[in-house]
Amino acid sequence: MTRRWRLGAATFAVLALATAACSSNGSTTETTSGDTTPVATAPGTGGKAVGFIFVGPKDDVGYNQAAYDGSQAVAKAFPDLKVLTAENVPEDDNATRVMEDMISKGAKIIFATSYGHLDPAAKVAAAHPDVVVIQQGNLIKGTVAPNFGTYFGTVYEPVYLAGIAAGKATKSNKLGYVYAFPIPQTTENISAFQLGAASVNPAVQTFTVATSDWCNPAKQAEAANSLLSEGVDVITQHQDCTKTIIEKTEAAGAFTVGYHADGSALAPKGWLTGSQWAWGPLYVDIVKTTLAGDFTGSKYNDNYRVGLKTGDNPFVQSKYGPSVTDETKALIDTARAAIALPDGSPFKGPVMDQDGKVIFAAGTTPDYVTIEGPAFFVQGVVGKLPT
Amino acid sequence: MDLLLQVMVGAVRGGTSILYAALGETLSERAGVINLGTEGCMLVGALSAYAVTAQTGSPWAGLLAGAAAGGLLALIHAVLVLSRKANQLATGLVVLFLGLGLTSLFGASYVRESINAFHPIAIPGLSSIPWLGEIFFDHDPLTYLSYAVGPAMWWLLYRSRWGLLVRAAGEREEVLAAYGHSPLRVKYLAVCGGGALAGIGGAQLATAYTNAWFENMTAGRGFIAVALVIFAAWHPLKCVTGAYLFGACLALSPALQARGIGINQFALDALPYVVTVLVLIFLGRKRLHAAPEGLRKVFEMAPAS
Numbered sequence: 231m232t233r234r235w236r237l238g239a240a241t242f243a244v245l246a247l248a249t250a251a252c253s254s255n256g257s258t259t260e261t262t263s264g265d266t267t268p269v270a271t272a273p274g275t276g277g278k279a280v281g282f283i284f285v286g287p288k289d290d291v292g293y294n295q296a297a298y299d300g301s302q303a304v305a306k307a308f309p310d311l312k313v314l315t316a317e318n319v320p321e322d323d324n325a326t327r328v329m330e331d332m333i334s335k336g337a338k339i340i341f342a343t344s345y346g347h348l349d350p351a352a353k354v355a356a357a358h359p360d361v362v363v364i365q366q367g368n369l370i371k372g373t374v375a376p377n378f379g380t381y382f383g384t385v386y387e388p389v390y391l392a393g394i395a396a397g398k399a400t401k402s403n404k405l406g407y408v409y410a411f412p413i414p415q416t417t418e419n420i421s422a423f424q425l426g427a428a429s430v431n432p433a434v435q436t437f438t439v440a441t442s443d444w445c446n447p448a449k450q451a452e453a454a455n456s457l458l459s460e461g462v463d464v465i466t467q468h469q470d471c472t473k474t475i476i477e478k479t480e481a482a483g484a485f486t487v488g489y490h491a492d493g494s495a496l497a498p499k500g501w502l503t504g505s506q507w508a509w510g511p512l513y514v515d516i517v518k519t520t521l522a523g524d525f526t527g528s529k530y531n532d533n534y535r536v537g538l539k540t541g542d543n544p545f546v547q548s549k550y551g552p553s554v555t556d557e558t559k560a561l562i563d564t565a566r567a568a569i570a571l572p573d574g575s576p577f578k579g580p581v582m583d584q585d586g587k588v589i590f591a592a593g594t595t596p597d598y599v600t601i602e603g604p605a606f607f608v609q610g611v612v613g614k615l616p617t
Numbered sequence: 618m619d620l621l622l623q624v625m626v627g628a629v630r631g632g633t634s635i636l637y638a639a640l641g642e643t644l645s646e647r648a649g650v651i652n653l654g655t656e657g658c659m660l661v662g663a664l665s666a667y668a669v670t671a672q673t674g675s676p677w678a679g680l681l682a683g684a685a686a687g688g689l690l691a692l693i694h695a696v697l698v699l700s701r702k703a704n705q706l707a708t709g710l711v712v713l714f715l716g717l718g719l720t721s722l723f724g725a726s727y728v729r730e731s732i733n734a735f736h737p738i739a740i741p742g743l744s745s746i747p748w749l750g751e752i753f754f755d756h757d758p759l760t761y762l763s764y765a766v767g768p769a770m771w772w773l774l775y776r777s778r779w780g781l782l783v784r785a786a787g788e789r790e791e792v793l794a795a796y797g798h799s800p801l802r803v804k805y806l807a808v809c810g811g812g813a814l815a816g817i818g819g820a821q822l823a824t825a826y827t828n829a830w831f832e833n834m835t836a837g838r839g840f841i842a843v844a845l846v847i848f849a850a851w852h853p854l855k856c857v858t859g860a861y862l863f864g865a866c867l868a869l870s871p872a873l874q875a876r877g878i879g880i881n882q883f884a885l886d887a888l889p890y891v892v893t894v895l896v897l898i899f900l901g902r903k904r905l906h907a908a909p910e911g912l913r914k915v916f917e918m919a920p921a922s
Contacts, residue, residue: 287832289729318721406875412882439874440882447827447834448634452627452868456875459623473731474829481736496731614879 272523273377274362277338279312280304280517283319283328285344285470290445292470292490293507297343297366300509307514308521312336321346329354333361339520341366341513345413352378362520367415369533369602376526381512383545384537384598385415386422387569388505389466390576391547391562392487393426395502396464397434398558399485400427405436406457406465408475410444412615416468417605422576423466423487424610430561437462438613445471454478464502485553492548501551503562512536512544535598538570577601582609623872624865625752630826632864633760634659634818634835638842639849639856640770641814645691646846647774648807649787649911652694653709655815656839657716662687662816663823664720667830670732676824679732680759680817683824687816688809690716695808699801705915713839721832728831735759735825757825759817766814770853783807787909815839841889848896850907866892 280301288298298315305313314332319325325347329340333354340363342351348368355363355378365380396405405427409416424436437460439453450467454475457465465479466487473496479486480497488494488504516530525531537543550559568574579590584607590596605615638655645652652658666683670676694712697703735757744754753764774780782803785793790800822838823830841863849855870885 287725287728289725290831291729295729437875437877439871441871442882442886443836445831446836447829447831448631448822448836448838448867449871451827452631453871453875455627455630456623456868456871459626460875462875471728471829471831474827477731477828612877613874614877616881616883 272526273360274339274520274525275523277311277361278336279314279332279338280308281314281316281329281332281335281337281340283316283325283332283340283342283344283347285319285321285346286317286445288315288317290471291493292445292472294343294470296490296507296509297341300507300513301341303510304513304517308517311517319344319347321350323350325350326353329363330357333358338362339517340364341516343367345415348380362525364516364530369599374532376531379525379530379532379534381516381530381534381536382415383507383543384535385505385545386418386576386601387538387543388545388547389419389489390422390426390569391565392466392503392505393423393428394430394562394565395550395554395558396423396466396485396487397427397429397431398555398561399502399553400431400434400464402461402463403431403433403435404460404462405434406454406460406462407436407438407611407613408450408453408457408465408467408469409438409440410442410469412440412605414602414605417607417615418577418601419468419489420611421581421606421608424608425576425581426565428610429565430558434610436611438607438611440613441469445469447471447474450474451478454482458482458484466504486551488548494549494551497551499552502554503550504548505545506548507544508546509544511542533599538566539572539574541570575601583607584609584611620872620876622748622751624868625748626755627868627872628861628864629752629756629760630864631867632860632862633756633763634822634826635838635842635845635863636763636857636860637766637818637821638815638839639845639860640766640853641687641811641818642842642846643770643811643849643851643853643856644774644783644814645808645811646912647787647851647909648783648804649790649909649914650695650698650804650808651705651709651843651912651915652691652712652808652811652815653706653840653843654690654694654712654716655709655811655842656835656837657713658687658690658812658815659819659822659835659839659842660716660720660833661690662819663834664724664727664819664830665816666820667730667732667823668724668727670734670824671727671730674733676733676735679824680820683816683820684813685816687819688813691809691812691815692805694812695805699804699808717833724830724832730830732824732828734828757821759821759825763821767853767857774853779803784909787911789910815842818842837890841893844893844897847908848893848900850900851909852907862892863889 282301284294286294316328319328343366345367348365351363351365362377367382407420427434441449464485467475476486476493476496480500485500485502486497494501573595575595579594580592581590583589662683665686666679669682670679697708698705740754744750786800786803793800845859849859866889
């Protein structure tokens with residue numbers, strides 16, 4: 231009898247453990263504690279906490295880690311506010327649930343940091359007019375609610391600059407780009423990379439491989455191997471975790487252009503440069519503006535994009551690797567200055583699509599809404615967008 | 618590189634982890650126990666191998682840890698199924714989620730670690746044979762080891778005395794008992810051995826193929842391995858062929874894309890699963906006769922009263 235009971239208890243414990251381990255995804259954890267109780271008037275004011283939701287783990291050496299580091303900068307800047315963070319929040323109604331949970335814990339400002347968190351964020355913003363919900367990376371179409379907004383860095387600017395380094399470094403004139411899904415944020419990066427490379431090396435082409443996954447190391451390994459055996463000698467990527475591809479590229483003696491994080495330690499020989507996030511100052515300013523009651527009508531109450539023109543792009547160029555020449559660095563400096571001009575842009579016309587059709591005519595500079603519109607690949611990109 | 622050649626090289630590279638898991642599952646099912654938790658065994662194997670390699674600096678120590686972890690998780694399955702007579706299918710799923718949950722929980726801190734992984738070693742002489750050399754003899758040590766495991770499993774099951782006991786346990790355990798052997802002990806060993814092989818498959822994935830740990834990095838390979846055992850008719854050598862077929866399906870998509878051949882990425886992603894379904898449809902009924910008799914009991918349950 232005792233034996234049976236014990237085994238039953240053991241079985242139950244195993245099941246409970248499994249359930250607990252699975253449901254730990256998306257649960258919130260508190261980082262700092264404190265208390266503030268001003269009178270609530272404008273949306274986002276009078277809260278006790280700020281919430282952050284991430285689509286992946288906070289230590290992925292990539293996108294989510296950068297966002298998490300930003301949330302910790304907020305915790306440091308506002309010691310009186312609780313900073314609630316939730317990792318592995320799926321891009322569906324689970325996100326709504328997690329945000330509602332944060333609001334019930336006193337959050338009046340919520341950062342939804344993944345592209346696909348837009349719809350759940352919009353739902354929460356509509357249900358809670360007193361809470362400011364701000365989404366990272368997507369675009370709100372139509373009118374923007376007074377307590378809602380999106381923000382992002384102009385990602386394609388540093389990617390364009392890194393493309394220049396790739397175009398100068400390649401010997402085979404074949405660059406490789408591993409990406410997850412053909413969303414505009416990715417396709418504009420691929421196009422900018424090719425445009426940057428072609429600006430210094432007209433013969434260059436960018437070969438693309440999609441993995442249909444933000445982090446699947448096995449698919450990444452096979453993607454890198456396929457590109458390398460096709461003669462590609464510079465590889466960059468738009469993936470959430472970046473290690474596998476960088477290591478495969480380095481082992482093959484090819485060059486690496488990074489994305490999301492500084493991976494130069496993984497590629498001591500082949501690292502060229504890359505793009506990485508520094509979210510802290512922007513997050514802190516958004517929280518500051520909101521707490522002051524100034525969110526509605528501010529630049530953040532919109533689709534806010536910062537870049538080289540505004541001088542505070544949170545997406546910055548990574549450091550150079552050992553093989554980048556002074557000539558290349560000078561070319562990149564010139565290009566950076568040109569983008570910062572009022573009519574400057576990596577996509578300054580003329581820009582042709584893959585079939586040689588003009589997308590942006592000579593002398594025109596498309597704004598970010600146009601660039602982040604329907605996905606396109608520029609001339610020189612090899613690969614097909616699913617239709 | 619030639620497209621066909623590249624897909625074949627990719628088939629071996631990507632199919633090896635499935636190969637280990639499928640051979641492990643063959644052993645387990647030959648003894649009459651289906652382990653749907655193979656995916657979980659691969660995951661704990663992958664994380665344990667990665668973590669121990671990170672701590673000790675030796676991927677071989679990691680390999681042992683991976684095999685041990687896979688075997689231990691399978692032991693849970695064996696205890697519930699064999700000693701507690703729990704339903705094999707339900708228990709297998711519990712074991713899968715246990716593996717998934719535990720590795721997500723304990724693996725988070727290893728996502729950012731780098732390891733001294735297994736490196737590809739081209740075998741002098743053999744690797745310079747055109748085609749064959751590139752396909753088979755320019756890989757990591759765990760891939761070379763896998764070449765021996767298929768034939769070894771065949772020998773074990775069909776030529777060794779212990780293999781006879783395993784197969785008897787899977788067909789008619791009464792005979793085994795009448796003969797004076799303990800079917801339970803044989804089954805325990807087969808299930809744990811199967812889990813250990815799945816763990817080695819996970820170790821190959823994490824420490825030889827991708828050199829990375831990420832939660833749920835097996836992404837369905839364990840389930841492909843379970844399906845593979847059925848279409849290989851519980852035969853180790855057919856399993857080897859099948860594993861490479863799936864490896865080829867996985868390698869085809871990036872190989873085509875890297876050549877700029879425009880096929881919808883989502884259609885290509887579905888290919889391994891479409892092949893699984895097709896093979897099971899066309900071979901499933903025929904193969905059923907090859908199933909160990911003990912497995913039928915799993916599906917022919919009396920309705921609950």
